[in-house]
Amino acid sequence: MMQLNVLTALIGSAVVAVAAFPANLTLEVSESGTFEIQDVVKESPRYQFRFSDLGASSSAQANLPQPVIPSLVRSADDPLVDESNLPPFSFTCPMHPEIHETHNVPCPICNMNLVETRRAEAWTCPIHSVILEGEDGVCPIGGRPLMPIRLELTWTCSDHPEVTSSEPGICPIDRQQKLVQRLNSLPHEDHSPKHGGTFFMAPDNWHHLEGTYPDPGRFVLYLYDNYSQPMNTGVATGRAVLRETYNVSLDSMVEDIAYPLTVGPEGRFFEVHIGEQELPTAVTAKIRFEPGAVEERFDFIFNSITDNPADPTSLTPRSVGLGGTQASLPPAAATTGTLLVNIPEEPNEIATELAIRNATVQNLVRDGGFTEIWIPALEAKDLALALTPHLDLLAPDQQLLVRLAVKELVRAAWLLDWHGDLGNRQRVEAAYAIFGQAADIITATYDRQ
Known part of the structure; x- marks a missing residue:
């Protein structure tokens, strides 16, 4: 017998997430490591459990099996996130959720308007990915180290789950109860290996x-x-x-x-x-x-x-x-949320930092570290964008050259992030050809200053 915070039960090809908590959940684990659903749930008075049947997001996915996604509602006296220090809003693309920006700009892949979300960090098991904890530790199944994951953070009424708010406050229906935190799973937010691969x-x-x-x-x-x-x-x-x-x-x-x-x-x-x-x-x-x-x-x-x-x-x-x-x-997997890179004040120093990221990306492409490319690539993107206020210090012909190179590097950085996740060397190398050429143009321009 063991006690867990969250349990995943596989029924056929569908995934059902059942949430319960230590004092109120006892479950049997079969020798094969799967769970019998009828032996699982003993509801906790401290938590509510919701399920969102999210349909296919595009016609191309219409024939794919659609998972049932858990939405965990915390009690008002036990929130996962400290409401005195809420995570900032970020912007993401409805069609490309891997896109994260700190400001509202068109999606660099499809040009759609980004949508505002508030993302919270939690900790989950590498394999049992619906186990959520508020801090680092070990998985209650197998004892492996927990890994960070991002969830969408909203608020709702305890008795009126149809209410959704992007801020804490009082339930607008009964005007008495405090809104409670609701944590929704997000697609593509957990790309951590489950079997060490x-x-x-x-x-x-x-x-x-x-x-x-x-x-x-x-x-x-x-x-x-x-x-x-x-x-x-x-x-x-x-x-x-x-x-x-x-x-x-x-x-x-x-x-x-x-x-x-x-x-x-x-x-x-x-x-x-x-x-x-x-x-x-x-x-x-x-x-x-x-x-x-x-x-x-x-x-x-x-x-x-x-x-x-x-x-x-x-x-x-x-x-x-x-x-x-x-x-x-x-x-x-170790870095969650929107990347924040320290931007030097001088444009020459910015270009030097960009060159360092370019070399890192080049080495990762060479060595096949595709899933790690996104960090230096997106840091290089932010560094390149930080050069734009300084372009008036360059000669007019150099301004145009660097402005175009920055535009190409930003696009290529997102492609490296995207193709790195896909693990296709040919696409990664094609994206890096654009990225590397743009980075070389920028750094060469500032080397001559």
């Missing part, structure tokens, strides 16, 4: 996947939905490609060594035995998520055996001393 998002903006190399010669691939909840393999098919070459006459890449992905037990993951490889090793997963769909490409680079002690699919025990590396929190 590399976590990518698919171009359909819905599927996610994680590639691992848990044993020598064994590649394992997990699928997730747009809220990073586990999915079974369903009708997806694919291959693991180890080597491909460019065929000039065909003007395309030809696969020299490739293996079909096979479905693991109960359809919980794909796996393939690729033969023991020297590290680092590169594996390209090519997947169709449904028949007739476009085949997508995801490039994984493994510098070591994936270390995931909690992974039930692992075939052999490992330790760091056997050549594995202890799984660590990637920078993308």
Whole structure:
């Protein structure tokens, strides 16, 4: 028997999140690690539990299974967020939720108007991602370190959940009760690996996947939905490609060594035995998520055996001393909220800082650290934008050159963020070609000052 804060129960292909709390919840854990829903819920008088059946956000997603997303309502005397120090508003794109800005500007990808949200930080388990805590600690299931996650913070009335407010206050219906905090899951806010591997998002903006190399010669691939909840393999098919070459006459890449992905037990993951490889090793997963769909490409680079002690699919025990590396929190998961970069006062110093970020991005592209690119890329974007008030100090011809370079760098930074999440090396390299050229123009201009 154990007591938990939040529980995930998988029923078929749907994900149901059930919230309850230590003094009021006792649940049985089966040997397979899943939960029987009828044994789970004993409601807490301190909390209310809501479910939002969020439909497909576009016609392209209409045939995809839609998860039931939990909305956790805290009691008035136990808020998750300190209301004397609320997180600031940020702006995000309805179609591209990975876009975060501190001010309201058009989306750099689709040019839609951004919408205002208030995002709160909580802590969650790497695998059991609906477990939420207000501070850092360890997961009550398995004891792994909690990871930061962002949630949408709004307020509602305890007895009138149809009320939504972006600020704390008094319920406008009964005009007596204090509004309570409601925390909603957000799509694409949890891209932390669940099994110690590399976590990518698919171009359909819905599927996610994680590639691992848990044993020598064994590649394992997990699928997730747009809220990073586990999915079974369903009708997806694919291959693991180890080597491909460019065929000039065909003007395309030809696969020299490739293996079909096979479905693991109960359809919980794909796996393939690729033969023991020297590290680092590169594996390209090519997947169709449904028949007739476009085949997508995801490039994984493994510098070591994936270390995931909690992974039930692992075939052999490992330790760091056997050549594995202890799984660590990637920078993308360690940083939440809108990035804030220190902007120097002098434009020459700004350009120097931008050059440093450019070098960092270049190294990450070279080494396959695609999921980490977004931090230096978006910092470079902010640094480039900070140069615009100083452009009148340049000669007129230089002003135009730098202004155009800043515009290109900003666009390329968002593309690097986007394509880095997709894990497609070809798209990342194409975006970096624009980013690097723009950064070089800016830094070269200020080097001549």
